[in-house]
Amino acid sequence: MDSHSPTLLKVENLSKKFLIKKSLFKKEYFKAVDSVSFSLNYNQVLGIVGESGSGKSTIGRLILKLIEKDEGKIIFEGKDVxxxxxxxxxxxxxxxxxxFQDPRTSLNPRYKIYQIVEEPLVVHGINKKDREKKVVKAIEDAGLDSSFLDRYPSDLSGGQRQRVAIARAIVLQPKLIIADEPTSALDVSIQLQIIKLIKKLKEEKGISFLFISHDLNVVGMLSDQILVLYRGKIMEKGDVKSILKKPLHPYTKILLESLPPNHPKEKKDLRSIPEIYREEIEGGCVFYSRCPLAKQKCKKEPEYKKIDNREVYCHFV
Ligand SMILES: Nc1ncnc2c1ncn2[C@@H]1O[C@H](COP(=O)(O)OP(=O)(O)O)[C@@H](O)[C@H]1O
Ligand SMILES: [Mg+2]
Structure with a gap:
């Protein structure tokens, strides 16, 4: 390990396709993740944002090796995973x-909270006495008192259950947590509490997060860097402040415009973005069929352009 490097995780040209149709003569694949590259530093939150089906969870699953990559490299603490x-x-x-998103399904309903939080410690062979201390510490760090340890997931509210999932995720003192839509199933007020908790864990424990969400508003609240994904490709990446202040890619602009102005009730839905009916093209810009700016030259794939501390996938920047 290179202790001087600020980089915890480096992903290079990561690609994954899924087989969607198979006949005698032909196999059809869907590119879920297409040549994605980024780095995540120690003690930082990198937000991945994009609409449903854009490949966010696939990136998370590839990094954790829950599924096999097709191409690319994943380097964690200087080592190829x-x-x-x-x-x-x-x-x-x-x-x-x-x-994960839904703490109702990610926590075993037959286990008490104590066992749920303890399980990773058992898997990693930590002795019983240390386990007890670590479980109590983790549940408290997640913002619940130790009386919760004797209860079952069904006794808890959605926000409390997500805190249990967080306690379980931090109990082994990890360096990286992949948070896949952790607030999407929660009410807005509870969402904010969980966002605050994640920020606190980053600041006090130095944990880095890959924070995945379809909601740019949420991602903007806690990320240092963001990456905007569309159909498995990065449209724009860079530091959160400059992207929110001045989005450069047309897709990021659309995402920002779909945010609620000041009240959640007025929230526009991404699905309500007017579709532009233009034919799909092979080998061109992946955003071509929906882009309000598309011209002839967009039938050729754009290269990533570096602008200040950003990278943007568009012919028009
Ligand atoms: N195991 C799989 N087999 C086939 N297609 C898959 C599989 N997993 C994901 N996909 C497809 O890959 C695309 C990206 O999925 P996903 O990463 O879950 O998107 P997101 O998390 O952004 O909603 C989707 O179109 C999805 O249907
Ligand atoms: Mg997902």
């Missing part, structure tokens, strides 16, 4: 964890 020795693999598993 596909070339780890058995011992290194164990360390990787210990130093990475995940929080």
């Amino acid at each position: 596909y070339k780890l020795s058995g011992r290194e693999e164990k360390v990787f598993r210990k130093e990475t964890s995940v929080i």
